[in-house]
Amino acid sequence: MDKKVQQYTKLYIYEIKGFIRxxxxxxxxxxxxxxxxxxxxYLFFLEPVDSEIEKWLSDQGGLEVxxxxxxxYSDWQQVVHRTHKVGRFLILPGVPDGFVADTDTCERTGVYLYITPCLVFGSGLHPTTSGCLAAxxxxxxxxxPKTAIDVGTGTGILAIACAKCGTEKIIAYDINPLAVECARxxxxxxxxxxxxxxxxxxGILNLEKSDLLCFNLDEKSFRCLIKEVDLREFRWxxxxxxxxxxxxxxxxxxPSGIKIRWQQVNKGWLTICIQGKE
Known part of the structure; x- marks a missing residue:
């Protein structure tokens, strides 16, 4: 625990059009x-790198700023520097690099989620994330549930919460490589x-059978989910x-035949817990 968490203050972002191989x-x-x-x-840097970006682009071909x-950073990511609570969960932000949780201590003192959001979604503060944790x-x-799938995992916070509560096998998907690295x-x-x-x-196109599906994405993605997946196949x-x-x-x-067993509205955002097959 000697290493400190990377403290971001200012982010410098370069929008690049084209396919980065x-x-x-x-x-x-x-x-x-x-x-x-x-x-x-969108390439993220800790400092301005105009000349370095131009040189890198000249070697790539087909890309432009x-x-x-x-x-x-505080405008990009909702950040807290204290523990915050959602239901049984206590979320600790800013965990040092190299830190590994003591699971025995967690079980004795509560369900602690050690989450470093870095650049991606899922600090636990947004109403949709806290709504999913409450669900x-x-x-x-x-x-x-014995098994779970988390689509659009972000920081991995929902998958981690499910695992801490007893689910034995969880697959967490994200299309964003930054999120995948952060979640891991x-x-x-x-x-x-x-x-x-x-x-x-x-994850929508690669869903495996599971007892629980966690899905915290936008309306367009929800419509795609409903088109591609029969929610009745999931117990929850x-x-x-x-x-x-x-x-x-x-x-x-x-689909018909499902039951909304729980719902919550937080700052205009709705979270629901659906029961599918018995």
């Missing part, structure tokens, strides 16, 4: 990672590598990322 070719000082949003890439900007708190009071680090910090596998890819689904005012319309997309 291999982000590992970026050997520029202060490089934090790439956030892909086709057809663009279309925008660049800087932002305070997990409800569900695991009813029963403990957080899984390691919580000493849960034996329970959680983090995969890069579109926890879904968030939709505005309450949109739910009357979106609920018509849900």
């Amino acid at each position: 291999d982000c590992r070719s970026i050997k520029i000082k202060g490089y934090l990672g790439n956030w892909p949003e086709s057809p663009y890439n 279309t925008n660049k900007f800087s932002i305070d 997990i708190d409800f569900l695991y009071g009813e029963e403990v 680090d957080n899984v390691r910090r919580n000493n849960l590598e034996a329970k959680i596998t983090v995969k890069e890819g579109d 689904s926890i879904i968030s990322g939709m505005l309450e005012k949109r739910f009357d319309q979106l609920s018509q997309l849900l």
